[in-house]
Amino acid sequence: DAGITQSPRYKITETGRQVTLMCHQTWSHSYMFWYRQDLGHGLRLIYYSAAADITDKGEVPDGYVVSRSKTENFPLTLESATRSQTSVYFCASITRQGQHTEAFFGQGTRLTVV
Amino acid sequence: SQQGEEDPQALSIQEGENATMNCSYKTSINNLQWYRQNSGRGLVHLILIRSNEREKHSGRLRVTLDTSKKSSSLLITASRAADTASYFCATDGGTSYGKLTFGQGTILTVHP
Helix, strand or coil: CCCEEEECCEEEECCCCCEEEEEEECCCCCEEEEEEEECCCEEEEEEEEEECCEEEECCCCCCEEECCCCCCECCEEECCCCHHHCEEEEEEEEEEECCEEEEEECCCEEEEEC | CCCCEEECCEEEEECCCCEEEEEECCCCCCEEEEEEECCCCCEEEEEEEECCCCEEEECCEEEEEECCCCEEEEEECCCCHHHCEEEEEEEECCCCCCCEEECCCEEEEEEC
């Protein structure tokens, strides 16, 4: 199916463990993003990528690592999970045509760190 | 800090009424977009207005943009219970990466 998919949808992990959230898109969009959504903060950008092997930090990158070896995949890794990383994580890809920009979001991953 | 700030934080109306949500931002933009998020789901793009546009319509949606005041409004006319969702404005600063900066959102509840 065409679109952007995230896995898992729900994850519970323990403090200190490494966990990877997966994101896959079928459109071959160049730009991909990871956001976290927390009550009172809206969506905050963690990392973004303009193309394979090109990534950069967003607003709240500490404690996260990303990679982009293939255009369609953009995994997000929490190297050593902390309770403050309990959140809902959204992956998005963006299409740009001239001045028109539109983001397509995955369904989100609800991560709980205990 | 967030580029876009929405107002009000929550809005409760009856079906058939109009809903107006406002968004303010701080820096220059290339365009401003509105997204909807249903509970437990990802965000869905609704409408985009470019920095050189003042008003745009799409179905029951009307968006205005005032770049001098750095503000935008989203009007949903003749609201339906299915419009119940969170609404976010997002600004595109025009960088090559196409980064979008989101506000905190307005929670809209439409009562049948």
